[in-house]
Amino acid sequence: MxxxxxxxxxxxxxxxxxxxxxxxxxxxxxxxxxxxxxxxxxxxxxxxTIAQARTCPKYAGGGRLSAQVETRNFLIHICDRQGKLFYTGISKRDGKGIYSLPTYTEEGTGYVAKNGQYEYIVTGASLDIFKNGKVVQSENVIRYISGYSN
Structure with a gap:
């Protein structure tokens, strides 16, 4: 039946x-x-689904996904566009964010993006936001997707 x-x-x-x-x-x-x-x-x-997991969304500037990181309050994309990394971090609460900051990897630290007085450091374990060298916010990663893992 x-x-x-x-x-x-x-x-x-x-x-x-x-x-x-x-x-x-x-x-x-x-x-x-x-x-x-x-x-x-x-x-x-x-x-x-596999293609989407390897590609950065348009709002993050497109390109190849290096990493997608989710914390309690943020969704972060690290995008590789023509060999250069860019950070996009979006608030889950209000949709506001930081778009396409130049980013680099630092051995033993993770992805690092700077925006004036602010510095964003993303690892597989946490997102740490610094202002003038002092931690102003730190959140544990609840989901990490590496674009290079497939």
Whole structure:
């Protein structure tokens, strides 16, 4: 018996399964229908997700993604454009941010971006914001994606 009578529902289930969301719905479906939620590694959705994970968004200036870092209050993109790194940090609260600051890597420190009196240091563990050499804000990283890992 096909419990998914229309084409749109099948596509929704494919998208949910591909993104991992379907796992939370697994208890709703019986075992026969849950088997329909298998993920095809060559699906368009997977390829698009992988491409997005390696590319910086337009608002961050585009380019190749070096790192995407998320803290409780910020979403940060480190973008590589023609061999030069740029930092974009956006507040999750109000959407305001710092766009395309020239950035460099410092061994043992991480990514470093400077904007006047402010310095932003991003590692896989934290975001530290300095003003005139003193820490004014520090947040733990809750998600780190390296654009070079795939």
């Amino acid at each position: 096909n419990i998914y009578p229309n084409k749109q529902m099948k596509y929704l289930l494919l998208i949910l399964a591909t993104t991992g969301t379907a796992l939370s719905f697994a208890s709703i479906f019986n075992s026969a229908s849950a088997s329909e939620l298998t993920v095809n590694v060559n699906s368009v959705v997977n390829n698009k």
